[in-house]
Amino acid sequence: MFPAQLTYHRAGSVAEAVQLLSDNEGAKLLAGGHSLLPLMKLRLAAPAVLVDIGRIEALKGISASDGGITIGALTTHAEIASSDLVQQNAPVLAEAAALVGDPAVRNRGTIGGSVSHADPASDQPTVLTALGATFNVTGPGGDRSIAAADFATGLLENALNDNEVLTSISVPSVPSGAGSAYVKFSHPASRYAVVGAAAILSVSGGACSSASVAVGGVETKPARASSVEAALAGSDLGDAALDAAAAAVGGDLSGDPMGDVFASAEYRRAMAAVYVRRALGAAASRAG
């Protein structure tokens, strides 16, 4: 496990990181290293330049913001899993963070690195899609925001330009009284999600007043399950309603699911319905 030769830079600030990215074509950002370094050790990735942003304090931590919370890109999964602010505003994000990898991965891996890597089997992109989060980005021309659902553009591809840095993620608070859940079919080896389903359900007067559902692991990027959400709207969230809604997830998949030796495309598709159903059941039981 011997990475190819490279030049290493440590950026002291976001501005310096942006400058280093602009000056070095093909440079890659290094945060927690838990996605990039394994690829480099296998020589599946061989960036000539690494820009380490791991010590930029401005990118760390979780804070309350208008209508929700803001999570610095360098915040680790372990910090998210144990954060009171996350627990109060978006408990489903903490639930998912606790299921990422293993303790070593959670202690080193960062939410920004995870979402930027754009592995469709990661947990957080699915949850952030369901939460309707916004990704805050800094580049040479200034700052911009990208909706979570638009951030991953394909398998291991994201919407960042080569010289942009993801700085933070804005997560809106879930509605008061909403129930949420993330359930995961964990790969026994990698612990990535073969299928991951996130659901946030609100109830008003015995009927579903809002539903947000996303499913990951099945296709090359997380899918917002709008057919499922539509089927839930106004329903009583009883077993029959949840069964019918979960079955609708097929309509939210593009028809081009991923498959591998462990789980075929057909199986993943079938499991998407099962895991969405389980997420809906758990979220409904927590709503009210």
Add this chain to the structure above:
Amino acid sequence: MTTRIFGSGIRRREDPRLITGRASYTDDIKLPGMLHAAILRSPYAHANIRSVDASGAAGQPGVVAVYTGEDTDGVLNGLPCAWLIPGSDLKTPAHPPVAKDKVRYVGDAVAVVVAESRYQAEDALEHIAVDYEPLDVVINPKAAAQDGAPQIHEDVPNNIAFTWALAGGDTDAAFADAAVTVGDTITLQRLIANPMEPRSALAQWSAATGELTLWNTSQNPHIARFLTCVVTGVPEHKIRVIAPEVGGGFGSKIPYYADEAITAFCSMKLGVPVKWTETRSENYLITTQGRDHIEEVEMAATSDGVITGLRTTVYAGLGGYLSTASPGVPTILHGLMYSGPYNIPNISGTVYGVFNNGCPVDAYRGAGRPEATTLIERLVDLVAAAVGQDPAEVRRKNLIPKFENGHDVATGITYDSGDYESALDSCLSAAGYEALRAEQAQARADGRCVGIGVSSYVEICGLGPSQVAGAVGFQGGLWESAIIRFYPTGKVNVMVGSSPHGQGEETTFAQIVAGEVGVDVDDVEVLHGDTDNTPMGWGTYGSRTTAVSGAAIAVAARKIKEKSRALAAHLLEAAPEDIEYEDGRFFVRGSPDQHKTIQDIALMANVAWNMPEGMEPGLEASAFYDPPNFTYPFGAHVAVVEVDPETGHIDLQRYVAVDDCGVQINPMIVEGQVHGGVVQGVGPALWEGAVYDDDGQLVTGSMLDYALPRADLLPEIEVHSNSTPSPHHPLGVKGIGEAGTIASTPTVYNAVMDALRPLGVTRVDMPLTPEKVWRAINDARNGG
């Protein structure tokens, strides 16, 4: 009470240095002037080599030398196979350490770069140009044996390296007369051994003395020395092999590999030390894998479930070349165990050893016995289902009754001692079997998919009588030796030829010496792993180290005791027959105050001021122990699973093990071995499997895809034991290293199939991954 140390679960003395990271492994050793080797490996599973152009690598930064098959050809000999099964028409095609004309699996060595750092060597590999002509590939061992399959070695038709047949009784008549016959095809997939420490070799050639020192991750340094001699031509007495700390092997560090030969070659060419350590990716590609069986099996029985016959045809994949011991694993260690713990009067089997375009296959924990036990236990369950009886009861009625000194079975071997029914009873009782069946009935009524698996097993270990080893074609002996040396201060060194690498025998061997001659266990240091300071021995594998090496220690310790008794008699001015021994003290019968401690004796023997007439100075003894028979540990295991029919997930909820390994020297270490063994057998039942695609590429090439068992996927393993001493062993011990692995694969498999039976599922290949189970359930529901 020092003697009580034998049989007590004291902590492993090895652990503090291991768990604090202070142990020194091969890759930790750094010698002055040491260079680093990286090996270019074939990306093709089967290809002719048209040309190798290494010139581009030679000028790269830090590169000292580049060698190809042209350089090693005629200098290094081929890698030998050391288990030549007689009467099997065995073919032993050439296995050059560096491929020159043809590659036969992904990972086959093609060239080596030696550089000042490993990084530089790895970078330079990318500048070697190899022109390959890809050839058709075959992975499935049965497909490889068919007419028209890609021909891997020119002189091995149909890729069949050997055909080994076994016959006892009249199997055809048994099947012709049988009221009930059942059959199945069982796949035991390829497994990757995954020792925590990858393999490594550090070679240091001294041109001045003509001596070669090889630090090597070996389970058997004395065999490694012998084979280094065979491959490099350096005389055996000029080779020193050192296996320092070795971080697990599970069989994969028995073989002699191309890599150590290449490393030695580089050091001999350059006159400086050269180190090579495999990456985890290389370990997955090139370090021998286990199993790879396709087993077509049948069992005959009476309508009451009494087994009358067993018939098998087995295709055993060997990979691209024969590994050191590979022909012996699916034959001697497999077929001879077809009777299991049962009376099966008629047994016949044919095993085809078949080359295929995968990594070479060799011994992996259990080596042949898990493959045998799985087919037997699967068939017993099918018989139980066919006759409508409880699987535990069908086992009970077929078990060989208790015997204490020898029982012959139809495969031609003689078990040493056994009490199989007691083991089964203990296990059923510990599991609460009747209650489990009642709970299962209730669960099924509630629509839940609960299964209970039972298996009984017996295994062969303590390998073994050297005369038998020779008769079955093993190119070596299977005895062990030990030297026990007392120093004037009463401290003791024990030197053994076996080479423990995680099994805790530095502790258990000290316990043997403490138990025999009454020294404090902490006064005994066990030396192993260095051919220069240990006596000859054949190594640590096959659950043989405590059984054979431990016996040598016991015999040597008894020699120490007798010499001590004679010296004590002399010093106490008594007749030797009047000297009694207790707890490290020799005293005149009836006068315990008149005594000499073992430490007194050690001092007096070493200074030799007052020795009896004709007695040599010193207190040292050696023993060469060649066992009169193998040992046959046994037991019974029960597993409980629940299957989620919606997803195919399997939840292993309980695991109960009763093992009988004879006398236990350290019950805590026994329990640890059972834990590890059980987990290593559950893995292939549920998760593990090395998968090659049709092009011979390893799809499960890293721990991201190859699913090793994890603690959170397993229940508490409930470990119990019985003790039926081996009648022929000086200490009554049998061996425990592999028992768990041998029993647990079929136990868990049977539990899952028991859970799925009401759904109409009749077979699913291992590993029982969720999708396979889900498909089997859906197929059964759809009438498939």
